[in-house]
Amino acid sequence: GESVGLHLPTLSVQEGDNSIINCAYSNSASDYFIWYKQESGKGPQFIIDIRSNMDKRQGQRVTVLLNKTVKHLSLQIAATQPGDSAVYFCAETGGFKTIFGAGTRLFVKA
Amino acid sequence: EAQVTQNPRYLITVTGKKLTVTCSQNMNHEYMSWYRQDPGLGLRQIYYSMNVEVTDKGDVPEGYKVSRKEKRNFPLILESPSPNQTSLYFCASQTGTGAYEQYFGPGTRLTVT
Numbered sequence: 557g558e559s560v561g562l563h564l565p566t567l568s569v570q571e572g573d574n575s576i577i578n579c580a581y582s583n584s585a586s587d588y589f590i591w592y593k594q595e596s597g598k599g600p601q602f603i604i605d606i607r608s609n610m611d612k613r614q615g616q617r618v619t620v621l622l623n624k625t626v627k628h629l630s631l632q633i634a635a636t637q638p639g640d641s642a643v644y645f646c647a648e649t650g651g652f653k654t655i656f657g658a659g660t661r662l663f664v665k666a
Numbered sequence: 667e668a669q670v671t672q673n674p675r676y677l678i679t680v681t682g683k684k685l686t687v688t689c690s691q692n693m694n695h696e697y698m699s700w701y702r703q704d705p706g707l708g709l710r711q712i713y714y715s716m717n718v719e720v721t722d723k724g725d726v727p728e729g730y731k732v733s734r735k736e737k738r739n740f741p742l743i744l745e746s747p748s749p750n751q752t753s754l755y756f757c758a759s760q761t762g763t764g765a766y767e768q769y770f771g772p773g774t775r776l777t778v779t
Contacts, residue, residue, distance in 0.1 A: 564706065588766045599670075599756050599770030600709070645708055649766050652697060652716055653724065656708040 564643060568663040575633040575664075579646030579657045584627060586648035586655075591620060591631045594643045594659070603631070603644075638664050668693045670771035672757050678777045679747055687742045687774050689757030695769075696762030698740040699724070700732065702753040703773075709756065715740055716762065747778040 569575045581589065587608040592600035606613045606620045606629075613620050619632040629646050641664045646657040670691045679685055691698065699714040701724075711724030715734040729751055731743040740759075744751060754775050758768040 590766060590768075597773075599758075599773055600768075601770070602767045605767060647709075651766065652699075652714050652722070652762075654699070654711055654714075654766075654768070655725070656701075656710070658706060658708040 564659050564661045566661045566663060568665060569636050571638060571664055571666050572635055575631075575636045575640070575662060577631045577633075577644050577660045577662065579629040579631075579660075581627050581629055581646065581648045581657070582655065583648055583650075584624070586650055588649050588651070589620070589622060589629050590647045590649070591618075591629075592645045592647060592656075593640075594645065596642075600645060633662075636662075636664050638666055640664055668769070670757055670759055670769050672755075672771040672774050674774060675772065676775045678779065680779055681748055682746050685744050685747060685776075687744075687755060687757075687776070689740045689742065689771060690738050691740075691757075691759040691769070692738065693759060693761075693769065694737065695759035696737070697760045698734070699758045699760075699768065700730070700740070700742045701756045701758065702726065702751075703756060704753050712742070712755075747776075749778050752776060752778050 590605040591603040594600045604615045617634045621630045643659045645659045673688045700712040701709040703709045710726045713732040715721040757771040760768045
């Protein structure tokens with residue numbers, strides 16, 4: 557597959573544990589934040605989003621937390637599975653122009 | 667099946683030889699965008715289009731052109747490719763009506779020698 561992040565921050569977790577991936581965003585005017593998952597050789601895939609007027613949003617096994625005071629976003633994955641191994645990107649947008657973070661590689665150990 | 671397609675998936679070319687990477691979506695989305703992805707840099711937006719005949723620059727537009735003559739297609743044009751445009755390129759679309767989730771194509775690996 558494609559190698560898109562040779563020097564990415566890496567998080568290694570045991571299967572079944574919870575994962576927390578962090579992201580610092582840059583524009584305090586962004587009103588929408590999104591997490592994407594990118595598997596090897598594929599394009600990014602939407603996971604979950606959150607509007608700037610929210611602090612927390614939950615999906616299936618995933619939770620996104622937004623701290624506007626320190627411009628910090630986190631993605632929590634519950635009961636991490638081998639299929640969660642991928643590169644995760646946060647993105648901030650005001651609608652059309654979108655800024656992506658550099659990404660974090662998640663390794664899940666069986 | 668709802669999808670974004672890109673062609674070609676892989677391309678090796680020489681400096682200065684004009685090329686076009688095509689992008690098409692079948693979801694009737696208004697908004698489309700092009701990104702390049704380089705190791706350690708995440709995805710950087712090249713150009714985006716809010717609708718037919720409406721385009722705007724992203725963060726790294728230099729050396730690229732786009733056009734949006736039809737809603738479904740958004741080709742990326744490199745008039746005179748250079749080695750620093752060697753990268754992995756992604757096209758994406760979104761509904762443009764208050765939903766910000768983007769749907770990405772499979773990517774085009776471009777090498778310019």
